[in-house]
Amino acid sequence: MREDDLDRAMDLGLLETEPCPACDASCAAALTDARDARRRALEARERYRARGARLQRRAEELRAKRAATPAVDIGTKAPALPAAAAAALARAKAKAAGSEPK
Numbered sequence: 001m002r003e004d005d006l007d008r009a010m011d012l013g014l015l016e017t018e019p020c021p022a023c024d025a026s027c028a029a030a031l032t033d034a035r036d037a038r039r040r041a042l043e044a045r046e047r048y049r050a051r052g053a054r055l056q057r058r059a060e061e062l063r064a065k066r067a068a069t070p071a072v073d074i075g076t077k078a079p080a081l082p083a084a085a086a087a088a089l090a091r092a093k094a095k096a097a098g099s100e101p102k
Contacts, residue, residue, distance in 0.1 A: 006034070006038070009034070010038070014031075014034065014035055014038060015035060015038060015039060015042075017031070017035065019031045019032060
């Protein structure tokens with residue numbers, strides 16, 4: 001830690017170590033601060049990766065759901081009208097044609 005070599009400190013067990021009793025307060029504080037900061041960084045990285053995996057899984061599920069849903073072809077068949085709307089349309093067409101339905 002004194003050489004500011006975080007990679008080497010990690011290789012030597014920074015995350016698992018505790019300050020030694022022979023160290024002064026500033027040395028122990030530096031070790032504890034470095035260890036805790038690195039743990040927080042690693043935890044944040046893991047949360048970021050989990051979030052990315054979760055978002056990717058949701059996107060794949062959505063793509064699969066969209067692929068499984070059949071497309072509706074609106075141009076081939078007109079939707080059926082309710083009976084009252086069909087009757088009103090028939091009356092309007094008959095009136096426009098000049099003959100009133102009986």
